[in-house]
Amino acid sequence: MTLLRPVSLFLPVVALMRAAAPLPELFNERLKSAVAVEFFVQTETERQPVTVLGTVVDEKGTIILPGAAIGPGVAPGQLRDFKVYRPGGGDSAPAAYLGQDALTSWHFVRASGKMLADLVPVTRWPAIKSEPTLSDELWGIGLRNKDEDFQPYFLSSRVAVLMKLPQTTAILGSDVAGPGLPVFNAAGELAGIAQTSFGQNFLIFSRNQRGNPIVLVNVEESSVVLLAGEVLPYLGRIPQSATGRPIAWFGAYGLQPMDPEVAKLLKLENQSGVVVSDIMKSSPADLAGLQERDIVLAVDGQPLPHLKPDRVVVGYFGQELLRHRPGDKLSLSVLRGGKRIELSVTLGDEPKLVREAERTYFERLGFTAREFLYNDGIMHRAAPGSTEGAMVHFVKPGSAVATAGLRPDDWVREIDGVEIKTYAEAVAKLAAIESDKARAEFVLLVRRGGETQVLRVKLN
Amino acid sequence: MSRGFNRLLDAVVRIDVREIQFNDGAKRISGGVGSGVIISNDGLVLTNAHVVSPQAIEVSVTLASLERVAARLVGWDHWTDLALLRIDLDAVKRRGLTFATAEFGDSDGLSVGQTVFAVGTPHGLTRTVTRGIISNNNRYFEDSRGVNGYETGAFNTWLQTDAAINPGNSGGPLVTEEGKVVGINSRGYIGADNLGFAIPAKVARAVAATLVKSGTVIRSYAGIGFRELQDLERFYALSANTGVLVGNVDVGSPAAKAGLRAGDVVLTLNGRKVDGRFPEQLPPIQQSIASLPVGAAVKLGVKRAEQVVELVVLTEKLESRVGEEWAFEKWGLTVRKVSRAYARENQLSDETGVVVLGVLPAYPAAEAGLARGDIITKVGSQIIADLAGLKTLYAAYEAAPEPQLVEAQRNRRISLYVIKP
Numbered sequence: 001m002t003l004l005r006p007v008s009l010f011l012p013v014v015a016l017m018r019a020a021a022p023l024p025e026l027f028n029e030r031l032k033s034a035v036a037v038e039f040f041v042q043t044e045t046e047r048q049p050v051t052v053l054g055t056v057v058d059e060k061g062t063i064i065l066p067g068a069a070i071g072p073g074v075a076p077g078q079l080r081d082f083k084v085y086r087p088g089g090g091d092s093a094p095a096a097y098l099g100q101d102a103l104t105s106w107h108f109v110r111a112s113g114k115m116l117a118d119l120v121p122v123t124r125w126p127a128i129k130s131e132p133t134l135s136d137e138l139w140g141i142g143l144r145n146k147d148e149d150f151q152p153y154f155l156s157s158r159v160a161v162l163m164k165l166p167q168t169t170a171i172l173g174s175d176v177a178g179p180g181l182p183v184f185n186a187a188g189e190l191a192g193i194a195q196t197s198f199g200q201n202f203l204i205f206s207r208n209q210r211g212n213p214i215v216l217v218n219v220e221e222s223s224v225v226l227l228a229g230e231v232l233p234y235l236g237r238i239p240q241s242a243t244g245r246p247i248a249w250f251g252a253y254g255l256q257p258m259d260p261e262v263a264k265l266l267k268l269e270n271q272s273g274v275v276v277s278d279i280m281k282s283s284p285a286d287l288a289g290l291q292e293r294d295i296v297l298a299v300d301g302q303p304l305p306h307l308k309p310d311r312v313v314v315g316y317f318g319q320e321l322l323r324h325r326p327g328d329k330l331s332l333s334v335l336r337g338g339k340r341i342e343l344s345v346t347l348g349d350e351p352k353l354v355r356e357a358e359r360t361y362f363e364r365l366g367f368t369a370r371e372f373l374y375n376d377g378i379m380h381r382a383a384p385g386s387t388e389g390a391m392v393h394f395v396k397p398g399s400a401v402a403t404a405g406l407r408p409d410d411w412v413r414e415i416d417g418v419e420i421k422t423y424a425e426a427v428a429k430l431a432a433i434e435s436d437k438a439r440a441e442f443v444l445l446v447r448r449g450g451e452t453q454v455l456r457v458k459l460n
Numbered sequence: 461m462s463r464g465f466n467r468l469l470d471a472v473v474r475i476d477v478r479e480i481q482f483n484d485g486a487k488r489i490s491g492g493v494g495s496g497v498i499i500s501n502d503g504l505v506l507t508n509a510h511v512v513s514p515q516a517i518e519v520s521v522t523l524a525s526l527e528r529v530a531a532r533l534v535g536w537d538h539w540t541d542l543a544l545l546r547i548d549l550d551a552v553k554r555r556g557l558t559f560a561t562a563e564f565g566d567s568d569g570l571s572v573g574q575t576v577f578a579v580g581t582p583h584g585l586t587r588t589v590t591r592g593i594i595s596n597n598n599r600y601f602e603d604s605r606g607v608n609g610y611e612t613g614a615f616n617t618w619l620q621t622d623a624a625i626n627p628g629n630s631g632g633p634l635v636t637e638e639g640k641v642v643g644i645n646s647r648g649y650i651g652a653d654n655l656g657f658a659i660p661a662k663v664a665r666a667v668a669a670t671l672v673k674s675g676t677v678i679r680s681y682a683g684i685g686f687r688e689l690q691d692l693e694r695f696y697a698l699s700a701n702t703g704v705l706v707g708n709v710d711v712g713s714p715a716a717k718a719g720l721r722a723g724d725v726v727l728t729l730n731g732r733k734v735d736g737r738f739p740e741q742l743p744p745i746q747q748s749i750a751s752l753p754v755g756a757a758v759k760l761g762v763k764r765a766e767q768v769v770e771l772v773v774l775t776e777k778l779e780s781r782v783g784e785e786w787a788f789e790k791w792g793l794t795v796r797k798v799s800r801a802y803a804r805e806n807q808l809s810d811e812t813g814v815v816v817l818g819v820l821p822a823y824p825a826a827e828a829g830l831a832r833g834d835i836i837t838k839v840g841s842q843i844i845a846d847l848a849g850l851k852t853l854y855a856a857y858e859a860a861p862e863p864q865l866v867e868a869q870r871n872r873r874i875s876l877y878v879i880k881p
Contacts, residue, residue: 254873259829261878265863277874293867293874381807414723417695417765443695445723450807451685451708452722456692 023139026188027154032056032120034141034181035063036085036150037095037109041070042078044361044368044394053143053180054084055193056119057235060110063095064235066180067105068196073354073393076242084111086118087141089149099239102247102350103322108238122182123235127190127228132159132170138191139184140177142221157223164307166316167230169195175221183225190228197222247350248324251283252276253378255317257310258295266295266335272304272313273297273335280378288345291336298333321347351375359393360427362434364459366399367392367406369430371423380411380447389413390426392446404457406444413452414445433459461637465577468639469589470560471498472632474522474581475507475531475545479515482785482794485820489517495580495632496521496545497562497641499668503547505531506668507631508646509538510607512545515785521547522586523559535671538610538780539679540663541646543631544671562633565640567619567660570597578623578645578656580632592623592654600739601657606647610782611801615679615747617740618657619643625656634658679750680775682758683713684720686746688739696725696763703727703763704736704745710804718773720762727768728761750778781805784847785817788854790861791879792823797847798835808872813837813844816868828877830868837874838867857881 021029033056041048050070054063063084070079082095093115098108111119132138139156157172170192177183177194185191199215240246254277263271273295279286290296297303299320307313324330326349334341351374359370370393377387392410395402412420415429433442444455475494480487494511498504505521512519512533521531529552531545552559570576571594578590599618606612621634625648634643643658670677687707693700703725709716726734729748736745749758758773783797795814803811813835819826830836836844839853857864861881868875 254871256873256875259875259877261828261863261880262865262876265865265878275874275876277869277872295876417723441695443692450711450804454687454692454705454707454723456695 021188023154023186026184027139027141027152029120030125030182030184030188031087031141031152032118033122033125034087034143034152034178035111035119036087036143036146037063037065037069037082038085038092038146039082039097040080041074042080044363045396047080051146053178054109055180055182056111056121057123058121061093061095061112061116061119062098062108062110062121062238064104064180064193065107065109066196067100067107069107069180070100075355075357075359082109084109084115085146085150086115087143087150087152089151091115097242099242100244101234101237101239102244103319104234104237106234106237122190122193123232125182125184125188125190127232128185129189131162131168131227131229132185132191134159134161137186138170138172138176138225139186140194140225141181142175142178143181155221160223162227164305164312166305166307166312166319168227169230170225170227171198172223172225175218175223176225177222178220179222190232192225192227193231194222195224195226198224243353243356245350246326248321248326248328248347249283249350250285250321250345250347251280252285252290253278253280255314257313259310260306266338268297268335270306271297272306272310274304274314274317278378280374284345284348288332288343290332290334290343290345293336295335296332297335297340300330301333303333326350357393358423360430361394362430364434365401365430365457366396367401368394369412369423369426372411376411379409381450388422389420390423400457400459401444401455404444404455405453406446406455406457407448410446410448410453412444413447414443416442417445462639464563464639465635465637466639467560468497468562468633468635468641469579469587470524471562472496472524472579472587473498473505473559474586475505475511475631476520476522476528477512477516478518479513480517481515482787482796482817484818485787485792485794485823485826486789486818487787487794493581493584493628494630495628495645497579497631497633497644498547498559499562499564499641501561503531503549503552503559504534504668504672505545505547506633506644506664507543507545508607508644509536509541509543509610509612510646511631512536512543513608519545521545523557524587525557525559526586527555527557529555529557535668535675537667537671537677538607538612539615539677540659540667541607541612542644542659542664542667542671544668562635562641563639564661564665565636565638565642567597567642567662570594570619570642572597575637576621576623576642577635577637578621578625578629578632578658579635580629580645582624582626582628584628588629590624590629592621592656594619595622595655596620597660598740599657600742601647602743604781608782610780613743615743615750616659616663617743618646619660621645621656621658622654623656624654625658629656678754679778680752680754680756680758681714681778682749682773682775683710683715684726684749684773685709685722686726686736686742688742689725689737690739693737698725698727698763701735701737702733704734704742706762712804714773714776715771718760718771720760720771720773721764723764725763726760727763728759730759749775783814786814786847786851788825788850790823790858791825791854792820793825793830794818795836795847795850808835813869814847814850824879824881828866828879829875830866830877830879831870834868834870836866836868839864 052069083092093113144151203211258273357371361368369390372389496505496507530548534544602613633641648656685708687705706724781801783799794817864879
């Protein structure tokens with residue numbers, strides 16, 4: 001009889017062991033949260049196919065993709081034919097682009113169709129209860145290319161260091177997952193999502209080069225993992241529109257970290273800050289009374305933390321702003337000329353972004369004109385907001401305007417000697433020239449790097 | 461060869477220069493070799509501005525007799541890439557040396573295809589003569605950084621020759637078969653075959669005459685970037701041979717203040733008709749403004765769309781894009797004053813500050829995080845308006861080293877640094 005007791009004690013232990021299933025089993029199960037997403041970017045003259053990896057985050061088939069998957073100038077309308085593939089083959093499912101979240105920079109897409117039944121949101125798996133510590137072993141999923149049916153493979157490595165960048169991020173000794181895919185611990189608990197990999201320094205030796213330094217970035221696998229605690233609270237930030245709006249706007253630019261030596265000299269030890277380089281007129285920062293050269297020390301009473309590398313504090317400050325919505329109020333503690341002052345800011349609505357700008361492609365002329373935006377005003381040192389007109393967004397190689405010397409990012413000031421005041425004016429004039437088949441030439445006056453150029457464009 | 465040619469050979473010299481450079485965080489001495497030609501009995505030697513600059517600390521001239529004598533810089537003009545030296549005549553007399561002087565020829569009278577010779581010191585090979593022809597006698601070639609970072613070629617056209625011109629030929633004469641100097645060899649396309657350029661003798665003589673008198677050529681500045689009208693006459697509804705296009709107006713320049721705009725066409729300049737159909741015609745137009753006294757009023761007849769308006773531009777003194785340079789040795793920092801032209805190029809709001817030319821690794825400036833291209837605008841509470849201000853601060857630092865708070869900007873991003881002893 002007495003023998004029974006140890007047996008009953010033994011049972012729960014067995015049960016626990018069963019929960020921590022063998023890794024191959026866990027791998028095949030967790031694989032249901034990993035997908036490959038294919039789409040193409042339609043430009044004026046070509047289609048650029050893109051394949052990225054993503055993680056399923058809810059029952060509706062919502063998938064998050066790393067921010068770097070889509071360039072900042074690409075308009076949602078240029079994104080076409082989203083398709084979702086499960087690892088290891090099978091049919092693809094169509095998907096829709098939902099937009100980019102400004103705070104996390106994730107792109108959201110949503111799969112539809114039969115595949116939904118096979119997708120499991122990453123939230124279904126238990127998450128790690130505490131941050132992994134140094135030397136903990138984590139594992140993740142890598143996916144081969146499309147011609148290999150996105151064949152999944154197993155990767156694992158140990159945590160080398162935890163850093164705040166500013167989100168808590170684990171850096172592993174070697175690559176642990178494809179960027180955008182989830183990472184787990186031995187018990188199958190979600191540890192985080194692999195980020196775009198960091199560059200690594202190498203020396204290149206060849207017949208002509210002797211030990212030249214180069215930076216290599218692995219685009220297929222990553223050793224950088226954003227921890228679950230930095231991922232899970234934000235999975236619900238599905239953009240309300242493809243443009244990602246509303247986006248909070250502050251209006252201070254060229255933010256630079258305060259050097260620790262500077263902090264020491266200013267008697268601000270244990271404190272970090274950001275130096276403000278540029279304040280845009282009538283922006284929320286300007287209206288709040290912020291000035292160039294001010295050093296922001298705290299947001300809503302919370303001092304900016306000491307983070308390494310120094311520049312991370314700029315990202316931290318940016319995220320503190322982006323957590324808010326337009327119209328929100330926040331207070332800033334600012335150091336100006338040795339004095340500490342408090343400012344109250346009412347955040348605004350981010351001015352139109354390049355991806356939202358109106359644009360028109362003139363095929364015969366060979367370029368795309370787009371609206372002059374607030375941010376172009378910053379670049380061209382023109383009072384932002386007060387100036388309008390058209391920017392050159394794209395120049396078709398070998399086209400009439402390319403031959404005449406037009407370049408992307410030129411600012412169109414005059415067409416045929418007439419000053420261009422609005423984008424509509426520019427489009428009307430260019431459309432007239434484009435459709436006038438008898439037209440042999442026209443003249444553009446553009447601004448480029450503080451100087452102007454007169455370009456004569458020969459048509460036909 | 462002719463007697464004149466042999467005499468010319470005796471007037472050509474090799475020039476060895478040692479000069480200060482401020483490029484990498486410390487004062488460094490570098491050496492170079494060029495050519496020159498003696499143009500007067502009192503020992504004036506004409507050479508290129510990029511051979512001997514005001515940063516030269518030691519200049520020596522090797523005469524035809526292979527004897528070497530010291531020389532000093534008399535005047536310098538990077539716009540025409542010309543420098544004028546004077547040989548140490550006392551030494552010449554003391555040592556009983558002799559030299560010949562060259563005679564100028566008529567550079568305007570040169571015909572394309574005419575045989576010319578380049579004499580000089582290519583790659584240090586003293587007294588080398590190469591032969592070619594005048595390939596083009598009116599070449600337009602402007603370079604905003606052509607003479608060690610200084611502008612050149614805006615006010616003159618060049619002679620082009622296929623006589624081999626290599627590094628070291630710079631400053632040597634381009635001569636006719638009679639030994640008359642028609643140009644000062646100045647540049648070539650490296651890697652191309654025999655595309656060499658020389659400053660026409662006419663320009664060289666005029667500049668040399670000014671340099672003897674005042675050491676520098678003072679020019680008027682209006683801030684107009686002219687462009688050739690070529691093929692645009694019809695667009696601007698112009699009759700043939702009239703007008704020059706305004707391609708650019710410098711921000712804040714006299715022309716901008718007068719209301720001139722890019723896209724305008726200048727028809728007349730102080731009442732005289734302007735013809736700028738081709739690029740070769742632009743330097744003379746620029747020169748007609750530059751040669752006016754500083755502060756002169758330039759009346760421009762300007763065609764703007766259908767209207768013709770008259771604008772009056774009050775010229776300012778033309779300044780170089782390269783400002784004064786200096787080394788702050790204990791900081792391991794070399795800098796150059798921000799010039800008006802540099803501020804304009806980089807769209808800075810004004811000329812405040814000094815540009816970092818270089819930092820010495822592991823010295824205080826490098827340790828603080830400063831790097832080449834940063835513009836230091838403030839140290840402590842003092843705005844760095846000029847180099848003298850920074851020198852004073854540095855002197856105080858040398859006397860009693862204390863951490864210095866430095867404000868600098870890079871691509872208009874302001875950062876703070878601390879230079880620590």
